[in-house]
Amino acid sequence: MKNVIVIGGGISGLLTAIQMVNAGIPCSVIERKKYPFHRVCGEYVSNEALQFLKSLKLFPSEYNPPQIQRFQLSSVSGKSEILDLDLGGFGISRYAFDHFLYEKAKSAGVKFFLQEEATDIQYQDDSFLVKTSARTIGAHIVVGAFGKRSRIDVQLKRNFIKKRSPYVGVKYHVRTDHANDLIALHNFNGGYCGISNVEEGRTNLCYLTHRDNVRKFKSISEMERAVLYENPFLKKIFLNSEFLFDKPETINEISFETKLPVEDHVLMTGDAAGMITPLCGNGMAMAIHSSKLLCHQLIESITQHQSRATLERNYTRAWNAQFKNRLWFGRQVQNLFGNRIASNVAVNLAVHIPMIANIIIKRTHGNTFT
Numbered sequence: 016m017k018n019v020i021v022i023g024g025g026i027s028g029l030l031t032a033i034q035m036v037n038a039g040i041p042c043s044v045i046e047r048k049k050y051p052f053h054r055v056c057g058e059y060v061s062n063e064a065l066q067f068l069k070s071l072k073l074f075p076s077e078y079n080p081p082q083i084q085r086f087q088l089s090s091v092s093g094k095s096e097i098l099d100l101d102l103g104g105f106g107i108s109r110y111a112f113d114h115f116l117y118e119k120a121k122s123a124g125v126k127f128f129l130q131e132e133a134t135d136i137q138y139q140d141d142s143f144l145v146k147t148s149a150r151t152i153g154a155h156i157v158v159g160a161f162g163k164r165s166r167i168d169v170q171l172k173r174n175f176i177k178k179r180s181p182y183v184g185v186k187y188h189v190r191t192d193h194a195n196d197l198i199a200l201h202n203f204n205g206g207y208c209g210i211s212n213v214e215e216g217r218t219n220l221c222y223l224t225h226r227d228n229v230r231k232f233k234s235i236s237e238m239e240r241a242v243l244y245e246n247p248f249l250k251k252i253f254l255n256s257e258f259l260f261d262k263p264e265t266i267n268e269i270s271f272e273t274k275l276p277v278e279d280h281v282l283m284t285g286d287a288a289g290m291i292t293p294l295c296g297n298g299m300a301m302a303i304h305s306s307k308l309l310c311h312q313l314i315e316s317i318t319q320h321q322s323r324a325t326l327e328r329n330y331t332r333a334w335n336a337q338f339k340n341r342l343w344f345g346r347q348v349q350n351l352f353g354n355r356i357a358s359n360v361a362v363n364l365a366v367h368i369p370m371i372a373n374i375i376i377k378r379t380h381g382n383t384f385t
Contacts, residue, residue, distance in 0.1 A: 017155035017317050020045065020145055022133045022167060025054065025109075027285030027302040028160030029116040032125040033071065034310035040317060042125055043154075045147055047132035051114035054162075055184040055266045057209045058109060058219040059083060059198055061300035062102040066385045067307060075115045078214040080105040087199040088372065090362040093247040097197075098365070098372055102380065104198070104300070108188070108213040128152070133167055138280050141323065156313065159283040160306075163269055163290060171279055175272035182269040183229055186221040191256035193218045201248045202362075204228075208249055217259065220252065223269065235263060271346055276334040277327045284309045288334060289342050292349040297380050301338065304384055308333050341381065348375055 019035050021028045024046030035042035068074040084103040089095040121127065131147040136157060143157045161167055168176040193199075198211040206224035213219050222243070232238040244250040269290070276288045285302035309330060316326040350357070365372035 018042065019156040019158060019313070020143070020152060020154040021158040021160050022136075022145065023159065023161035023165070023285075023287065024048075024050075024117065024127070024129075025113060025160060025162055025285060025302065026116065026299060027287075027306045028158065029113065029120050029125075030071075030073070030303060030306040031158055031160060031284060031310055033073070033116070033120050033123050034306065035313065036120075036124045037071075038310075038314045038318075040314070043128065043152065044120070044125055045128045045131055045133050045145065045152075047130065047148075049129050050117045051110050053186070053188075053260075053264050054109040054113070055186045055221065055264050056109045056219075057211070057221050057298065058213050059104050059106055059209070059211050059299065060303070061104040061297050061380055063381050063383050064300040064303040065105075066383055067303065070385050073116065073119060075107055075112055078107055078111050078115070080107040080214055081195045081212040083198050083211060084196045085194075085198070086376070087197055088362055088365055089199070089201045089246060089248050091202050091204055091246055094362045095248070096362060096365045096372070098376070100198075100376065101373075102383070106198075106211045106213045106219065108217065108219065111214055133161070133165075135170055136167060136279070136281060143280075156317075157281045158309065159278070159281045159287045160285050161287050163266065163286045165287070167281075168287075171281065173274065173278055175270050175274050178270070178272060180268040180270040180272070181226045182223055182271075183226050184221065184223050184266045184269050185235060186219065186264040188213070188217045188259040189220050189252070189256035190216060190259065191218050191252055193252075199248070201246050203243045203246045203249060205242065208243065208246075210252065218256070220256075226267070235265075271342075271349070273342070276331050280323065280327065282309060282313070282327070282330060289338055291342055292345040297341075300381070301341075304337065304381060305334065307384065308337060337381070 018041040021032050021044045024044045032042045032044050086100050087097045131149045133147050135146040137144045143154050145152045195212050201208045205228045208222035228238050228242050271292055274289045276283050284305045291298055312330040
């Protein structure tokens with residue numbers, strides 16, 4: 016029986032591993048941290064993924080995740096509009112959701128190598144050797160689920176990793192007065208901030224900003240007071256919330272450059288295959304959907320004894336058909352936000368021509384899948 020190694024234990028990696036072992040295919044996950052832990056993420060899942068999660072009995076109902084049905088958009092100056100979300104979604108922290116999936120994967124029979132970082136992948140004679148900080152593991156199939164950027168991206172000499180990215184992500188959990196059914200996107204000069212509720216009465220506050228904003232000031236908190244507070248919605252949230260982290264979770268050099276779903280025979284999924292701009296609010300659902308696409312191709316390939324070339328070709332076609340245009344459109348939408356003039360124009364369009372905002376939402380979200 017051919018075996019699979021998944022590098023990275025986020026949503027897409029864990030779901031891939033679960034589907035593999037459910038199909039009777041041995042699978043291991045390499046994860047450099049120990050569960051549970053926080054990740055920089057918007058922590059909102061579009062309901063396009065709901066039926067799929069329920070079909071696998073992996074919807075985290077025990078956390079009673081907030082049901083989100085409305086979307087608020089505000090400009091740098093505080094001009095605001097609220098729109099209904101056709102599909103809606105739910106809010107859950109990565110701390111809770113990843114740990115939930117990890118426990119389900121362990122129960123299903125997935126083998127884990129925790130607190131080990133994959134440092135090198137070698138492909139030879141139609142199989143792989145994966146080196147970690149503690150061991151070397153052999154596998155027939157390697158899945159890259161290592162998120163936005165990784166040491167393995169460098170080792171594989173992926174094109175996007177060669178280009179410096181100016182974006183920095185910052186995340187807090189807070190307790191504040193925020194409607195349970197609302198996800199908000201508040202613009203500020205050089206970025207935008209998403210606000211939505213997750214489990215246990217917490218609110219996720221996660222923003223993307225240009226590194227020049229951070230460099231200009233001595234600290235993140237000083238930058239927030241000088242830049243984010245220009246938006247009155249953000250100023251009110253920062254001044255009237257209880258911050259639950261000792262310090263924010265951060266990630267540097269977030270890249271929205273085009274990536275390939277297959278690199279040197281490694282099959283990529285989730286953010287490792289392509290990352291939609293956070294303002295589109297759909298990264299978690301895309302990670303879930305990409306794991307489904309990958310597993311369909313993997314299971315078919317292994318059970319039908321297809322060649323590796325056929326597997327790689329079929330997965331690339333399926334991934335591009337589902338996500339390529341959505342990611343491209345998200346990159347174009349990003350150009351409308353993050354500065355005073357463009358964000359005011361975009362919000363005014365949303366106020367006066369709601370159809371435009373609805374088109375953006377639909378073009379960056381997919382259909383329900385099972």
